[in-house]
Amino acid sequence: MKKVDIAILLLITAVVGFLLYFSRQIFTYHYEPEYYENYYYNSQWNVPQSARGISDGELYKFVGYRLVQGENPFNINYEVPPFAKHLYGLAEMYLGNPYWVSLFFFFLTGLAVYLLCFELLKNNTYALLGVLLFVTTPFFATQIKETMLDLPLTALLSLHALFFVRYFKKTDLKDLALAGIFLGLFTGTKIGVYTPLILLLGVVICLISSRKILSPVIYTVSVFGGYVLSFISYFSRHPNPFPWLRLHEKPIGFYLQTASDGVDHWNQWRGIFQNTYQGFWVGASKGGLGDWSLILPIGVILAVILFYQGLKKKDFSWIYLTLLAFSILLVNTFIPFWPRYLMPTVPLFIVFLIFAFRKITPLIFLLAALSFSVLLPTFTINNLSGHAEAVARFTSTRAYRELYRSVDPATWSNYPEKEFQAIFENFYSTLRVKKISVTLNNSDTAGGKATLNTKYFSDYGILENSQEMDFVFINNQWKTAWKWDYLWPGFDPRGRVEIEKTSKLLKKSQKAVYVIPRLMYDWGKYSQALSRLTRLGSSVVDKILREVIPDDYPRFVGYLDPGMDPDTLKNNLLPGIAVREEPAVYSGTIIFVDAQGNQTQLPIKPN
Incomplete structure (x- = not known):
């Protein structure tokens, strides 16, 4: 191995060591099934606008574990395909820690970048420089301590690109089939909006490059096969494929109902070139991408240049890689996605950078240093x-x-x-x-x-x-x-806590209405019932209940309407709703007595 290769390898090792050290909390993590069960069923996915919101990464941990237990992927979080979630669940079940999967996909993506650079340039130094850019890019490094789907998605698309390039170089149908399988797994990892365009691109370019009908047929069949494989959590317990096909109505219907109007088609492009991003949800503020680096704008520009050069030289590898990147960018232009949805394009941009600047290696080192400077505070500053x-x-x-x-x-x-x-x-x-x-x-x-x-x-x-x-x-x-x-x-x-009372009455006894929010199986029905009992408006009741998490404990709603007739009271006492007699309050003192007998007094007085 050349000295420069050893130096680059040492740099890569140092950066990876830095990332792992400042992500070391993932190594002591242990999945808690009971906690996540409670978390999910009290989150916004089951209680609308719950104060106990669950993030996507935490959601995927829970769903993955349930998939391993045998849950049908069309019954829970069905709007997102199951492949990566299932892998997280397997790691939770057998290793107790899903972050090993995140680490696996991080290193797998790095390996794919290395192999793709080497396949195109046949130079170990350039391939290692590609890995150096990869490990210093914030988009990837920050995903080590997450259980999201973007890193698995990126790894699978990078492997798809690798085997497609190998097919162009060697015309081996096995490589084409592997490219299709990885695209199928890619489709089964996150919402498959990218796949139709990528599949069409692959079919067309296979026809043009091989001039044989067999190539696109093998490719299409392998894509479908990879997609079927991504649902192994389903087929391991439900081998009949016909219900599986029919159940796709659920995710398709979900996305048709949630289609957005008034999409800002320039939002993604401003993010790439200006590092600004306007959230697409109600009340969202304008900010930065967070994990932005110069690789994004330079990669887009180089994609245009390399596509033109590929056309001139009839080099199908570069034509396909650039069009693959543009396919993802095009979809992101018309569908309002989070900035992290750009991640699958970044390994391709890295390959473009290595190829374009392979004769100016100091510039590649400079880009790596600039990316690392963006990454550094993300890991080291813990406010x-x-x-x-x-x-x-x-x-x-x-x-x-x-x-x-x-x-x-x-x-x-x-x-x-x-x-x-x-x-x-x-x-x-x-x-x-x-x-x-x-x-x-x-x-x-x-x-x-x-x-x-x-x-x-x-x-x-x-x-x-x-x-x-x-x-x-x-x-x-x-x-x-x-x-x-x-x-x-x-x-x-x-x-213990003692309450000493005087004879001075501060508040008369009242009947109070309580509810266990977790038992509110029909939020609207319960809000109306509580509104009738307390004479508070439904919107007021709703606001009170959303101030606390929906859990196993009764929560105060308001005081019972004194004029409530027995029949109305009985009809509105739904399961989980209770009326309590609240004793009168007198002036006096609350006394906190610790285990040693020391006392701290708190006077009770009118406000």
Whole structure:
């Protein structure tokens, strides 16, 4: 191996080592089936506009595990094909960690870039330079610590391109069949909107290059075969193909119903050339791509140049690779996608760059350095504010499960999760808390501190508390150094809470309406029933319920209408709705007694 190759290989190793070190939290991750079951069924996928939203990556973890358990892929998250999700699920089931699949596809994409460069240029140095550009490109590096579908999609399309190029070079139908299989797997990984155009392109170019009908037939059949293979999670339990074909009505119908109007066709192109992106959802603000690098605009320009040169030289490899990139860009122009949908084009852009600048290797090193400079802060800067804001949100919405996973391991050792949740519920019940407002400010990343401001809207009045919250940095992640004083100074779950009353009445007894949001199988029906019971508008009821996560605990809605007749009351007490007699409130003192007998007093007084 030449000295320059060794130097490039050492650079690649150093960058990969850097990426893995600053993604080290993935190696200690362990999938929790029970947690994700609860997470999914209380998320926006089952409770409209749930305060407990689940991200795409977390969703794919859960769905993948269910697919391995035998769930029909057309019954859950059917709008996205199952192949990569199934692989994540296999890793969760047998390794306990889906991130091994992310790492596999990261290295597989790098290998595909190397082989594609080598196939076209027959030079090990140029191929290694392609890998160097790959590992320093933010689009790919940030996906190591994600369980998204974009990296698997990119790997499969890169392998498709590799075997198509090999077919042009060697005219071996086995390579063409493999190219088709990888395109089929690509189609079975994410929504297949790219495939019709790519398939048509492949069929036409096969006919032109071979002038034989057999080539496009083999290619088309292999694409379909790869797509069937991507549904192995279905066919392993449902071998009949006819229901499988019919069930495709569900995802097709879903996307026909969600078609967007008024698409900004220049949005993607501004992202490529200006690093600006306008979200397509309601209320979205304008921002950057996040993982942008110079490879995007330079790659697009080179695609045009290399396509023209390929036409002049009748080089089908370059004609196909450039048109493949343009096919993805064209679809993204007419369908409003996230910026990460550009990812499958980036390995092709890297190949274009290596070919165009192969005689100017310092420029390639410069591009790698510039890409790495964009990547560097993404991995090394871990501001506390994001974690602190999440803790505030978990506390105010009573997202106990997420809060538990955001605290330090010492708390996990001292308090099992169910006990941790029960302590919160007992505290709020004792203080008769109806609503919680939490904010965090003065985040100090260097000191690992932030100020926690809590406001309890309670039957005992509005109780306000500010505490300095401590955080620790463990395995590249912030964790909250949990103290029960954060709920209220002097509160100790091993102690007790006493309430001493006087004879001064502050609030008469009332009947309150509660509901367990998780049991609201028909949100509209329940909102109307709760509205009738409390005389609050349905929109007000809806807003109250969405302030907390839909979980197993009863949540306060409002007070029962005093004039409610028994029949109306009975008809609206749906499963999960309950009416409680709330005792009168008297002035006095709330006393927090810790395990050592120390007392902290909180006067009860009118607001």
